[in-house]
Structures are given as C-alpha cells and as structure tokens.
Amino acid sequence: MAPNLSLLLGAFLLLLVAVQSKNHTKPPEKGFKFLQHLQGCHKGQTVKGLHELKRYLEKFGYLNYGTTNNHHHSKSTATISNLNHANDDMFDDILESAVRSYQSYYHLKVTGSLDSETVQQMILPRCGVADVVNNATNMKHPRLFNMVAQYSFFPGKPRWPASKTRLTYSFQSSAQVVGLQELRSVCSRAFKKWQDVSRFTFVEAPQGADGDIVIGFHRGNHGDGYPFDGPGRTFAHAFAPTRGWFHYDADENWSSNPNMNQVDLESLAVHEIGHVLGLGHSEDLNAIMYAYFSYGTIKRDLNANDIEGIRVLYSS
Template identity: 50%
Template sequence: MASKPCSTRITSPLFHLLMLLLLPLSIQSHSTQQHQEPFKSLEGCHKGQTIKGLHAIKQYLEKFGYLPHHDHNKTGSGDDDTFDDSLESAIKSYQLNYHLNVTGILDGKTLQDMALPRCGVPDIVDGRSCSMRSGKKGSMAHFSFFPSNPRWPPSKRQLTYGFLPGVQVIGAQDLRSICRSAFDRWARVSHFTFQETQNANTADLKIGFYRGNHGDKAPFDGSGGILAHAFAPPNGRFHFDADERWATNAVAGAFDVESIAVNEIGHLLGLGHSSVREAIMFSHISDGVKKVDLHGDDIQGIRTLYNMP
C-alpha cells in the first residue's frame, strides 16, 4: 500500500515573502521563531471571519488530512480566506490530536504548532484514519497505524536497505553510519534486523536526499518546512528534503539527520504518528534538537502492530 509520506512546511505567499526578507539570517539560523512569524496575523481568528492568509491554513490542514483535497488550479477550489464550518471542524480535530485546547479558534499555541517543521506523513490518511489518537481504550497509548494496518509479512523479518543516488548533502560514510545507528534502535525493540546492500534498486528500503518534485507525488517545498517523508509497508521509500540544512549532531539552525531517520524508519515499519510529544513518532521537531531514543509509546506501538509480547 502506498500511503502518503511524511513532510513539514507551509507554503503561503506571505511565508515566501518573509523568507526572502530574512534570507541573510536564515542562512545562519533556521530558528523556530522564523517559522512562526507568518501566522501571527491570524491569531484569534474564528468562524465567521474573512481574514487574508486563512487559505494557507486551509492548505496546511488539507495537506495533513484534516480537509478534503482540492485542485488549487481550479476556481472555487477552496483557496479562499473565509473561516467556515469545515475549517472550524478541521482545527478542532487538529487541536484534539495534539492535545491542545479544543476551541476551533486559531489561538497562539495552535498556530505555533502548525508553524513547526514536521514529518510529511499526513495525520489523517485518505480521510479514514487519524495518525494521532487521543488514547486507546483501556490504555494510555497514543501510537497509531496507517489505514488497514499495513506491515511487513513474517517472511520479511530481515529488511535490506540501500542509498539512492539523489543529492549528496552529507558524506556517504557519515550517512551510512547514522542510518545504521537509527536502524539498530528499532532492531533492539522489535524482531526486525536490517542489512545494508549496495544495490538500492533491489533493497526493501530505499533512502535518498531529493529536492522539490522528485517523482513520488509528494514534492518537497524547499528550506523550512517538510523535512522528510517515508511510506508505509511494503513501499519502502524514505526521502530527506535536500534543501534543509542538515547536521550529523544537534546544531543550532540545522536538523539532526539521525533524529529524522529514526522517525521515518518507524513509518517504513508501519507506524503512524503519536500524540506524545516526547515520542520519536511525534510529527514535529525543531532545529538544533537531537531526539533519537525510542519512547515507551514507540516501543508499544511497534510491538502491538506486529503482535509481539
């Protein structure tokens, strides 16, 4: 099953204008504050208002599954700035998933969360399954799966991975070492083993760095938003956005490669997002953060998906 992948970014005209103005700063710093700026003018917006810029919120919520997909090249596609019933409902769903105050209003905390870089896998896939559930009956778990719970069959307990020839962003040896470490973290808590292969074309899992439209119907958006995405089993594709500033450790203004890799590998194995902010499978992450240790919710999720004790 080829589910939509994991990504992080907003694409409003105001956002792009701000990025042009801040270009000299953004070269040195990829700060969370810069991502939040375009949304400040929308703080407090509520149903019944028409405010310039609301269409960008609608596009964001559409991208991550909270609103139906529209063809934005057609008139009347939903690219308007009217705060209607459907937008209020979508915001409430978003707030519920992220354990925010459920008001349907674009309060500061909701806008702050939306402005953070994130994984590109939608929170609601095909309108059928919510990636972050507000708790499962009888437990405090907040992990989730893709629709229909796709997973690797019992015959595929050893998965091979290889590196595609996309854009070289970090050294090949560094990337190999980082990914080996990221795979080992999942191997320690599951019945999977992972083996690198030199032939990426025949590998179960295919890793690479790409820019913009790269052929998987999930184009990257340039620096500052969608960091990476991966697909549910048995698709096996895992792509980083080459336009981001990447680092091999926690560096202010850059994103740690291993932190993102551990999250995306969870998707490759069949996990959706978690609403636990400390979990690896939480969708958002800030620059300068190293987050590589699996949380109890991540471990419970993978073991539940594969019926492990």
C-alpha cells in the same frame, strides 16, 4: 597589472566574507510563519491567507473538502458547495471542524479558532507525513486503567509480510548533501534502534542493488507525488509498507552533530524508519514518532509508546 591584481584580490576577499557570513547566519525562522498573521481568526470571518491554512490542514490530514458531506452523490449540492470553499479565504464550518481536530490531536485547548497556542504549534517544522491520512482517525488501542495508546497506524494497518523479517536498505539521492559514509553510519544506528525492539533485522543491500527500503536526499518535486517545500517546513517524509521510500529534504541544513541551525540526521532517520515499518504519528510529545522536530535538537531514542506501537502492529 598591479591595479588589476588589486581589484581581483579585493573581489576575492569580498566573496570570502560573503561566504563566511552565509555560514554563520542566525537560526532559520520557524517553519510555517505564513500562518502567523492568521492568529485570532475564527468561524464566520473572511481573511486573506486563510486558503493557506486550508492547504496546511489538508496536507497533514485534517481537511478534505472533496469528500466532506459527500454521503449520497458524487456531485451533490453540498459537495459542490464545499469544493467552492476549498481555495477561498472563508472560515467556514468545515475549517472550524478541522481546526478542532488538530487541536484535539495535539492536546491543545479545543476552541475551533486560530488562537495563539494553536498557531505556535502549527508554525513549527515537522515531518511531512500526514497525521490523519485520507480523513481517517487514529487507530487507538485500549490499555489498562482506561488509558488510551497514543501511537497510530496508517489506515488499513499496512505491514511488511510475516515472512519478511529481514529488510535490506540502499541509498539513492538526487541531491548531494552529506557524504555516503556518514549517511551509512547514521542509518545503521537508526535501524539498530528498531531492530532491538522488533522482529526485524536490517542489512544494507549490495552495492548497486535496490533495497526494500531506499533512502535519499531530494529537493522540491522529486517524483513521489509529495514535493518538498524548502527549508524550515517539512524535514523529511516516508511511505507506509511496503513501498519503502524514506526521503530527506535536501534544502535543510543537515548534520550528524547539529548546532542550533541544523537538523539532526539520526533523529529524523529513526522517525522515518518508524513510518516505513508502518507506524503513524504519535500524540506523545516524547515519542520518536511525534510529528514535530526542532533545529539543534537530538532525539534519537525510542520511548515506551514507540515500542508498544511497533509490537502491537506486528503482534498478530
């Protein structure tokens, strides 16, 4: 019995060490590292992996081979040619144009090639909502002194009806990540940020009832048509009014008091609520509606750009 007991004790200690090691790992690698080897690529080249860059740019709203140059016929020669390049590794004119659009949006040097600065921006983790949905451009609004607002709206400017100023929210997850009480507290604070600067009030729905906004943790393909992609890529996503869905990626390491390995629950909540209200992404690095976030970073407060955006959206 003694030798068997020793073996069991040894196995338990090894398991304990493994668990402790897992909990003290180095920070996760930055999100889209698979793009890094494409640095330096430019128009005219064929490089293995460029199809992944095309998927990235398509996912975030900059590229659509299915509609480009499709002005006359649904099955025009140009469209068929474009579709043939949608999944290959050729750096064509359409991809160059998409890279230029991305660089312009993030105030990078507009080269059309995959330079170091562009790659370093692309590999960062971010919100999963597209910057330019369905190939539409940002809806910018003129300001004083010829300045241009950096906030944006979803195409068509979807909004909650004028009569709908009281929005309820509820929680429904397919994966358990944090306790409900912690999540309720985080979201209550996040909603308060928007309530203070808009016409809305936010109230948690009665237990068991669906709210106008439904918040939850999910992983992979979770039924909304936008599957999550595992740790280090897209942290969360939400939908324009009046769908009211706001989802966290359950594969991320979430916390309401994050260390350098974790993502801040409240920062992403404030951001995704902005989408639920109708705001798109902002080009302002300091805005809560800027698309990119970092591990360990706390960014919970609205800035002037966010506030102006929500007030312009609901001003009419």
